[in-house]
Every structure is written in structure tokens, then in C-alpha cells.
Amino acid sequence: FPLVTLARAIGVLVSALVLTWNVHYRGGLAILSENKDLIFNVDELLNKFAQPSVDDSSPEKFHEKNLSAKMLAMLAYKSVSGTKIFKKRVHLVLQFLALILSLIGLYAAWKFHIDKGIDNFYSLHSWLGLACLFLFVCQWIIGFTTFLYPASSRNRRSVVLPWHVFFGIFIYALAISTAATGILEKLTFLQSNNVISRYSAEALLANVLGVLIVVLGGVVVLATIT
Amino acid sequence: FPLVTLARAIGVLVSALVLTWNVHYRGGLAILSENKDLIFNVDELLNKFAQPSVDDSSPEKFHEKNLSAKMLAMLAYKSVSGTKIFKKRVHLVLQFLALILSLIGLYAAWKFHIDKGIDNFYSLHSWLGLACLFLFVCQWIIGFTTFLYPASSRNRRSVVLPWHVFFGIFIYALAISTAATGILEKLTFLQSNNVISRYSAEALLANVLGVLIVVLGGVVVLATIT
Numbered sequence: 001f002p003l004v005t006l007a008r009a010i011g012v013l014v015s016a017l018v019l020t021w022n023v024h025y026r027g028g029l030a031i032l033s034e035n036k037d038l039i040f041n042v043d044e045l046l047n048k049f050a051q052p053s054v055d056d057s058s059p060e061k062f063h064e065k066n067l068s069a070k071m072l073a074m075l076a077y078k079s080v081s082g083t084k085i086f087k088k089r090v091h092l093v094l095q096f097l098a099l100i101l102s103l104i105g106l107y108a109a110w111k112f113h114i115d116k117g118i119d120n121f122y123s124l125h126s127w128l129g130l131a132c133l134f135l136f137v138c139q140w141i142i143g144f145t146t147f148l149y150p151a152s153s154r155n156r157r158s159v160v161l162p163w164h165v166f167f168g169i170f171i172y173a174l175a176i177s178t179a180a181t182g183i184l185e186k187l188t189f190l191q192s193n194n195v196i197s198r199y200s201a202e203a204l205l206a207n208v209l210g211v212l213i214v215v216l217g218g219v220v221v222l223a224t225i226t
Numbered sequence: 227f228p229l230v231t232l233a234r235a236i237g238v239l240v241s242a243l244v245l246t247w248n249v250h251y252r253g254g255l256a257i258l259s260e261n262k263d264l265i266f267n268v269d270e271l272l273n274k275f276a277q278p279s280v281d282d283s284s285p286e287k288f289h290e291k292n293l294s295a296k297m298l299a300m301l302a303y304k305s306v307s308g309t310k311i312f313k314k315r316v317h318l319v320l321q322f323l324a325l326i327l328s329l330i331g332l333y334a335a336w337k338f339h340i341d342k343g344i345d346n347f348y349s350l351h352s353w354l355g356l357a358c359l360f361l362f363v364c365q366w367i368i369g370f371t372t373f374l375y376p377a378s379s380r381n382r383r384s385v386v387l388p389w390h391v392f393f394g395i396f397i398y399a400l401a402i403s404t405a406a407t408g409i410l411e412k413l414t415f416l417q418s419n420n421v422i423s424r425y426s427a428e429a430l431l432a433n434v435l436g437v438l439i440v441v442l443g444g445v446v447v448l449a450t451i452t
């Protein structure tokens with residue numbers, strides 16, 4: 001299916017850009033950095049495969065992870081072959097993975113803020129992120145109890161399904177908006193503090209990343225609904 | 227149709243918050259301000275009905291207008307009664323209005339930057355905004371030529387239509403992301419320069435506005451696709 005292939009290609013590109021941003025510009029991965037604290041190490045263990053990690057100075061590096069898992073989970077029904085129940089389990093496990101990664105990311109950002117004496121939850125970015133995570137938890141619980149165990153009647157399932165799909169896509173869109181605001185915020189901090197300049201290669205890279213994440217969102221949603 | 231009613235209600239709330247932010251916190255409307263320049267006056271004429279306007283220090287006040295027109299245009303097929311060709315014209319005129327307002331907003335922001343010697347088009351916000359406007363222009367031209375004049379064959383129209391709907395929704399989502407990043411950026415500037423504090427009433431108001439715009443986006447899309 002060409003849309004799924006396109007989504008994968010952009011996904012790989014996005015991952016490469018995230019990695020470049022972190023490793024090349026933002027001080028490298030946590031394994032290589034001194035001064036890292038325990039949570040960040042725990043996180044390291046959870047992210048072997050080329051996902052961005054967190055050095056001692058940036059909560060935001062956590063936040064990109066759950067997008068990949070989420071995208072795969074949404075496309076699971078399209079791209080995984082096998083029985084219905086197998087597909088259901090893949091979907092569920094991937095969404096669970098995305099959820100756990102997000103919650104670890106949230107904890108890390110929060111802990112980082114506490115440790116450095118920075119305010120918590122003041123920004124639109126953090127509010128969108130919290131709303132996204134809250135809905136994500138609800139969606140997961142309702143999805144699980146409705147479709148898998150104890151599972152509702154066939155009739156109720158078919159009533160819930162279109163809402164499940166709609167909220168699934170809405171939560172995904174919320175995650176995309178959260179990521180876009182997060183990237184903008186990070187760059188604005190760096191630029192306001194004169195760490196990097198407005199037209200620097202790093203800023204351009206991060207902007208390209210932001211635009212690609214939004215485009216990827218469109219392609220994934222299109223692939224999901226068609 | 228309850229979803230359309232809900233969208234209208236949130237739309238009114240969003241307009242009220244935008245107005246409160248501008249009038250109460252950000253120095254009032256341009257009619258009342260000295261020092262306003264010509265473009266801003268021209269804009270004033272175009273925005274009689276309680277839309278936010280621009281004082282001498284903020285390009286961003288322009289940017290919220292086109293969202294309302296866009297929302298109405300997307301819902302036109304749902305909420306306007308009459309013949310098909312009449313609905314088509316309402317849709318087209320409203321999208322045209324939204325387009326023109328956006329382009330004026332872009333010109334104002336750009337002129338404001340030039341006048342103050344601020345860089346142009348460096349931010350993710352501005353990139354998303356430009357992408358949105360570019361696609362908007364394309365969509366409008368293709369929509370016009372395909373569905374109205376000279377108009378394609380019935381067969382071609384039915385092939386183009388689902389893409390038209392998908393891109394229409396994608397452009398709308400892009401506008402929502404642009405607005406969210408714009409609000410975040412404006413607040414980050416104000417907070418970095420210590421004009422307002424992180425938990426100030428103004429910051430909370432703007433965050434609520436941002437979350438509501440995203441929720442409104444979800445409701446409008448849901449109302450459009452059902």
C-alpha cells in the first residue's frame with residue numbers, strides 16, 4: 001500500500017532528523033554524557049533502537065518517542081497480516097508501548113523541572129501534552145474493556161468503534177500539535193538565550209523536522225481513513 | 227445538528243477569549259490606538275464584527291481571523307440550506323474571504339517585521355503558516371476550476387472530490403497547528419522578556435484559548451466528516 005510506504009519513509013526521515021538534532025547539535029546521547037541522572041539511564045534501557053535520548057539538559061528529548069509507536073499502532077490494522085485477534089493484540093501492545101514511553105517522558109520532564117527549580121505545566125505545550133496523555137489513557141482503558149476484555153456486545157462495539165477511531169485520530173493530531181509546539185518552544189528558548197541564531201543550520205533542521213512531522217501526521221491519518 | 231451547534235458555541239467562546247486577550251491585555255484595538263500604520267487601518271475596515279485587530283506592536287493579532295471564516299466555509303454544506311449551486315457559492319465565497327484575510331495578515335506581519343528590523347520567516351510557526359497559505363491558494367484554484375468553472379467532467383470531479391475534502395481538512399488542521407504554535411510563541415516572547423509571568427492570568431487565558439482552538443478543530447472536523 002503506497003501510503004503506508006510513504007508514511008514509513010517520512011518516519012525514517014523524521015527519526016534521522018531527530019537523531020541528528022540530538023547527537024550532532026544537542027550534546028549527544030545520554031550513554032555518552034557525564035552528569036546524567038538515574039531516570040535518564042532507565043530511559044536509555046528502554047530505547048535501544050536509534051530513538052532520541054536525553055542528556056542532562058533537555059526534557060524534550062524524551063517526547064518524540066511515543067509518536068513512532070503511535071503511528072505504527074494506528075497502521076497496525078493496515079500493515080500487519082494475520083487473524084483479527086492477532087492484529088488487535090499488536091494494536092493494543094503498540095498503543096501500550098506508546099503510552100508507557102509518554103508517561104516516562106512526562107515523568108522525566110517533570111523531574112528535570114523540579115531538579116532545576118523550573119516551573120511546571122505553565123506552557124500551552126505542556127497543557128496540550130497533558131490533555132493528550134489524559135485522553136490517551138482513557139482511550140486505552142475504554143478500548144481494552146470494550147474490544148478485548150471483558151468486551152461489550154457486538155452491537156455496543158459497533159456503536160463505540162467510530163468514536164474510538166475518531167478519538168484515536170484526534171489524540172494523534174493532538175500529539176502532532178504537541179510536538180510542533182515543543183519544537184518551537186525549544187528553539188525559541190535557544191534563540192532567546194542566544195545559544196543559536198535564527199537562521200542557524202540547527203534552527204533550519206528543527207523547522208524541517210517540525211514541518212515533516214505535520215506532513216507525516218497528514219499521511220498517517222490519510223492512510224488510516226482510506 | 228448538535229455538533230454544528232457545539233462548534234458554534236466553542237467558536238463564540240474562542241472569539242470572546244481572543245477579544246479579551248487583545249483588548250484587555252494587549253493594548254486594545256487599532257481604532258483606539260495611536261501610532262498605527264496604514265495597513266492596519268485598511269485591515270480595520272475589513273473587520274467590523276468583533277474580530278481581533280492589531281495594535282502597533284503585534285503582528286499576531288491578524289492571524290486569528292481566517293480560522294472563523296474557514297470553519298464556516300467547511301460547515302457551509304452542512305448548515306446552509308438551498309440549492310447545490312447556492313451552497314457551492316457560499317463555500318467558495320467564505321473560503322475566498324478566509325484566504326484574503328490570511329494574505330492581509332501575512333502582509334501585515336511581514337511589513338511589521340520589516341519596519342522593526344526583525345527577521346522574517348525564521349520560525350517553525352511562520353513555516354507552518356506559509357505552507358498553510360500556499361496549500362490554501364492551490365486548493366482554492368483547483369477547487370474553483372474543477373467544480374465551478376470551467377468545471378471538469380462528472381467523472382473527474384468524483385475522482386478529485388475525496389482529495390479535495392482530505393486536503394481541505396488537512397489545511398484546516400495545519401491552520402490549527404499554526405495558531406497553536408503562534409500562541410505559544412507570543413507567550414514565550416512575553417515571558418522571556420519578563421512582560422508577563424508564567425502563571426499570570428494572561429498566560430492562563432492564552433493557554434485556555436490554545437486548548438479550545440484545538441478542541442474546536444476536532445469538533446469541526448468531526449462535524450465535517452459525519
Ligand code: HEM
Nearest residue numbers: 060063109110113120121123125126129175178179182183
Ligand atoms: C507528544 C509529544 C509530547 C508530549 C506529550 C509532551 C509533554 C510535555 C509536558 C507535559 C511538559 C511539561 C513538563 C513539566 O512542566 O513538568 C513538557 C515540557 C517540555 N517539552 Fe514536551 N512533549 C512532547 C513533545 C515535545 C517535543 C517534540 C519537544 C521538542 C523537541 C518538547 C519540548 C519540551 C520542552 C522544551 C519542555 C519544557 C518547557 C515547558 O514546560 O513547556 N516536547 N512536554
Ligand code: HEM
Nearest residue numbers: 074077088092095136139140143144147148165168169224
Ligand atoms: C490509546 C490507545 C488507542 C488508540 C490511540 C487507538 C486508535 C485507533 C485508531 C486510530 C483506529 C483506526 C485504525 C484503522 O481503522 O485502521 C483504531 C481501531 C481499532 N482499535 Fe484502537 N486505539 C487504542 C487502543 C485500543 C485498544 C486497547 C483496543 C482493544 C483491543 C483497540 C481496539 C481497536 C479495534 C477493534 C479497532 C478497529 C479496527 C478495524 O477493524 O478497523 N484499540 N484504534
Ligand code: HEM
Nearest residue numbers: 286289335336346347349351352355401404405408409412
Ligand atoms: C492560521 C493562522 C496563522 C498564520 C497563517 C500565521 C502566519 C504567520 C507568518 C507567515 C508569520 C511570519 C511573518 C514574517 O516573518 O514576516 C507569522 C509571524 C508571527 N505570528 Fe502568526 N500566523 C497565524 C496565527 C497566529 C496566532 C494565532 C498567533 C498568536 C496569537 C501568531 C503569532 C505570530 C507571531 C508572534 C509572529 C512573529 C514571530 C515569527 O515570525 O514567528 N500567529 N505568522
Ligand code: HEM
Nearest residue numbers: 300303314318321362365366369370373374391394395450
Ligand atoms: C481553500 C479553499 C477550499 C477549502 C479549504 C475547501 C474545503 C472543503 C472541505 C473541508 C469540504 C468537505 C465539506 C463537506 O463535505 O461538508 C469541501 C467540499 C467541497 N468543496 Fe471545497 N474547499 C475550498 C475551495 C473550494 C472551491 C473554490 C470550490 C468550487 C466551487 C469547492 C467545491 C467543493 C465541493 C463541490 C465540495 C463537495 C461538497 C459535498 O457535496 O459534500 N471548494 N471543501
Ligand SMILES: O=C1O[C@H]([C@@H](O)CO)C(O)=C1O
Nearest residue numbers: 310373374380383384385387
Ligand atoms: O461539482 C461537484 O462535484 C462533486 C460531485 O459531483 C463529484 O462526484 C459535487 O458534489 C459537486 O457539486
